[in-house]
Amino acid sequence: MDKKIGKPKASATNIFSLRFINTDSVIQQFANAVHRDMGINVAPIADGEIHRVNDPKGRRHNANCWYLLHLDNGPAGAYGNWRTGTQFTWCAYQKEARSPGDRLQLDAALxxxxxxxxxxxxxxxEQAKLKAKAMWESALPATVYHPYLAQKSVPALNVRELGGWLLVPLYDTSGELVNIQRIDLNGNKRFLKDGRITGCFGLVGAPALPQSGRLYIAEGWATAATIQGQTRSPVAAAMNCGNLKPVALALQGAFPDLELIVAADNDHRTPGNPGITKATEAAQIVGGGVVWPQRCGDDCACTDFNDVANCRRANQ
Incomplete structure (x- = not known):
């Protein structure tokens, strides 16, 4: 007697392999999720590889965002922003339990x-570091006649000029040049693309980091030059308030005998005063001190030590 062959039953372990996948629909669902979570329009390539896309909030061709999508077994993917650290995972069948294999596959892709x-x-x-070194070696020592230095009324301390740009070198705690901040004739500032910034700094008033003694940490280079002129102590310019804590931690880790003083910008016209807030956080985490400039008056617009020095000079 012939046996009757029935239709095989789908099990929990092979539900994805037996499900008919509408590829176009899955890809569109993934694209919708990326747009919903990150505001990015993509035409996903579902090959399981990493693809870079632009962050709509960044500069042109920044390629700060990424995604990957695979259709094997349970269609799944991930996407995120390398600059902000944001990351999302996605699965085509969110209401169904994924097998351990599906989870492992996505974890491996991530x-x-x-x-x-x-x-x-x-x-x-590394490429940015090589470019920074080449630019620095090609440049000439700056003079106080550069418009930015003249406007800020600071000397040309450890800065150079190249094609109208004022070059401010950024170092790591080993003393290696890793990036350049370029300042044009109008005071606009640019770092080299992809160059290191976090934990790195410009150094004013010393050829190299001291092993001990007092070291100030300021935000901008002109502020650092002003503080150095007033204190005769070396100053590290963190370049922005968000880098004050990373620089303080890096310096403390490399030179534990340094006495660190964070010189804050007094952003008294900005809610929350981020200059003093960030500086205080940096000082507290390394057990250092914090100072900031006092306002010149009730209608004072000065925020940093360079502003105050120039304001007082103008009113003498």
Missing amino acids: QRTRQQRHTQRQFAQ
């Missing part, structure tokens, strides 16, 4: 993303 990003970042930083 690990590849992190490793690839790390490798890309290291390569890009």
